[in-house]
Amino acid sequence: MEKELIEKTIRAAVEQRGCFLVDVTLSKDNDVVVSIEKEVGDVDLDDCVAVNDAFLAAFDKDVEDYSLTVSSAGLDQPFKVAGQYRKAVGSPVVVLLKGGSKLTGVLTDADDEGISLRYSKKETVEGKKKKETVEHEDRFHFAEINSVKPHVEFKK
Numbered sequence: 001m002e003k004e005l006i007e008k009t010i011r012a013a014v015e016q017r018g019c020f021l022v023d024v025t026l027s028k029d030n031d032v033v034v035s036i037e038k039e040v041g042d043v044d045l046d047d048c049v050a051v052n053d054a055f056l057a058a059f060d061k062d063v064e065d066y067s068l069t070v071s072s073a074g075l076d077q078p079f080k081v082a083g084q085y086r087k088a089v090g091s092p093v094v095v096l097l098k099g100g101s102k103l104t105g106v107l108t109d110a111d112d113e114g115i116s117l118r119y120s121k122k123e124t125v126e127g128k129k130k131k132e133t134v135e136h137e138d139r140f141h142f143a144e145i146n147s148v149k150p151h152v153e154f155k156k
Contacts, residue, residue: 013054
């Protein structure tokens, strides 16, 4: 099995469900993990079943032994493809920059070059004794970014 062949084979089934392919991993033991994301809304069980069925129809288990997992991209996982960034515009994210800085804010734009982020930061303001919260909206090129993940906050 080859990753490219798997992607090509299941792409139509993924797109028919209004989804896009996030990642396909293939271990040396033929453990196949397919991650998908929905263009609008959330991936549901029917989406995973449809992609699973398309895979099973294309790859005969009697010819090649494999295990298959089809799932949505995890909330705790960094974005990997452009569709994830586009879908997250307007949502809270955590951005880890090269150099170690971590910013939490709202993703305001994403394109092939990078992202724009609106965030707040405590800073020293001229004429003030205490640090104050200052709003920023900055553009970051992908070369400056280690990872971007959804920001999930659990309310009490």
